[in-house]
Amino acid sequence: MIARTRGLPGNFRAPRSLRKQLLAVSLLILSGLLILIGVLQYVLMRNFIYSNRAEAMETQIRSVPYDFFNLPGEVNGTGNRHPGDRRPLLLDAHTTIAIYSPDGSFRDLQEETLSASPAPRMSSAEYIRLLKLTPDKSTGDYRLITAGDGREHLAVFMKLGRPGAARMLLQMSVETGPLKDVILRQLLIYGALSVAALLAGLLLYLPALRKTLIPLSNMGKSAQIIDAGNLNVRFPVEQGQLEIDQLSQSFNGMLERLEISFQNEREAKEQMRRFAADASHELRTPLTSIYGFLEVLLRGAADNREQLYSALNSMHGEARRINKLVEDLLLLARMDGAPQLRVKHVLLDELIEEMRPQLLVLAGERNVLFDLSGGIRCLVDPDQIKQVLLNLFHNAVQHTDAEHGSIHISLHVHGEAAELTVKDNGSGISAEHLPHVFDRFYRSDSSRTRKYGGSGLGLSITQAIAEAHQGEITVSSPPGEGACFKVSLPVCRIS
Structure with missing residues (x-):
């Protein structure tokens, strides 16, 4: 039964070829690394672009003349210009400027900036908190605000007012849509390059992987032809891969031990067969001789005293021969075991x-x-x-x-x-x-x-x-x- 790859859908079956498994795992790891790099690139690029735009907006605010922010009717007859006398401030169509006063009033300068959309507004509590926390110097800090129409804006804040007077909070914001479009284009370029890199890696990795696995294939071919009849076959060594060479040497050592063991077993069997045959032959000769003398005696030779003694002496000699043979065999058996x-x-x-x-x-x-x-x-x-x-x-x-x-x-x-x-x-x-x-x-x-x-x-x-x-x-x-x-x-x- 083919094992299913862990972490993949249940109907996905892992390839049985080691080459394909290595290729699939390598591509998966490479794809995961490219995706991780893409996510990090998105986060870092987004923060970098937003921070640069915030610093540019702070610089732009400080370049606007102070009397441009005078409230209408506040200084009539004092030499200050009325709002209608001010020239429009030419900004990006997606950029808005608004002023929040401590009394809770919120003035959108959409007409003066010719902005295409109204300025987004937060709660009074947020503005009061920002009045306390916003420093007088540029910091490049920004906040993301969602407008009433659902669009996201990047906003920077700066205190406005002369020393000793009531301070107001100036808000300058820009829609993040164009900024996100820039980031998206960069990510698309990165994605296209990543896909091209994966395809190029696939084309280059397949031949390299095939060449790398040649020593392992050679070992497989050698293993297929090895059996009990040709244990003298050895796995190829010095194929240029240290791990494969060490594995080949280990297998060759095992095969050599097996060959010696099989050879010793064959020799022991042959020796035992020859020993049994020789022992049988050595025992058969005196037993046959004794049997022959007994037959002679049974046929009447026992009545002849001279023939009787001659037969008995011969049988006695053969019996001593058998006894000596048995004693020698027992001695050899003790020596083969644990000699005392x-x-x-x-x-x-x-x-x-x-x-x-x-x-x-x-x-x-x-x-x-x-x-x-x-x-x-x-x-x-x-x-x-x-x-x-x-x-x-x-x-x-x-x-x-x-x-x-x-x-x-x-x-x-x-x-x-x-x-x-x-x-x-x-x-x-x-x-x-x-x-x-x-x-x-x-x-x-x-x-x-x-x-x-x-x-x-x-x-x-x-x-x-x-x-x-x-x-x-x-x-x-x-x-x-x-x-x-x-x-x-x-x-x-x-x-």
Whole structure:
């Protein structure tokens, strides 16, 4: 449902285009400003014209001879002229002069001024108040008076009379109609110019607005083609508008996080699928073997003591294999969640020396070299670190020759880390298999074929333990030089 514009008639619907909305709002604001300017111009111009006319009328009054205002019959035989002897005072046809006496008489000098209309008259109380308030000097003050015919007059007042005598109030007024006509013409000119300015602004603003909104349109086009299948698309940046560029960068950051999240989810699903398939395969092999031996026994082999013991020993071996696989899976599950380590400060060289007899037994006829730096103390779980060394050493034993094989174990400090290295002179690992050696159930039949039926989880467990100790494990295998596994652990201090 389209929202209605607030403050506009109910049947008016706001345009849905942002360009049209901005244009409409801009024109409305500009129109409101022009109307406000017009009102202020009218008020200021009206006051300015009225004040100028009032000052001109005061000046005009003071230029009239004083004897022109003598009342008739007042000075006969004294040398003063009678009213009939006075020349008419030539004023504007809309200008009137009148005199108010303190006795309440009001004399309109329409005949003497040849005015086209009679002078407007106020109440006696107003004139008496003005007699008290009107100063002797010109001030430019004026009053608006409505005449009997409904016309508005602009009037100025001045005291008339000699010092010590009764003072009269002289009123000079002019119709405001001609003055308003001047103001109206100015307003019409202003209105025409305002309309022309609005039209010119409309013609100039449309192309500028269209160009301004191009970056936003580009973002809209980019957003339309983005979905879960192509999250690598990015919004255009550096389009020349700071706010749009910041918005594009924010959206690009969000898309990058979404892309990483979707990629991790896909990888996790694929890893889970592969893990389930590999675990099923690893479990199926010993279960199939046990099932086969049971069938043999049920068919009568159980009566033969030698065949019975042979089958039982084989099933026992397969059961141990299943048990080891399940234990490894449980250990990996604990490492993937929240691993619970029983850490304490351990001297790594002493820990390795404790394992020396067991490692020599596993090596058999192979040559084992130890290069250990003393005094390297780390905060680790000793049982887990022993399993790391045992897994790496067992892996080296499996892939070296029983008589001519050589395994080198070294422990040194590099920077802030203790590096435990297990290197062998076996067949090595080809380059295409190196990135996958720590994958669960990964097997390299061509270069690292297991000789003793391992499940393919030893190196995965080793990596999980190293990472649980805030360390890491890496592998390198130069052609013809065997394999080298390096475990880095944070060092507490060196004794």
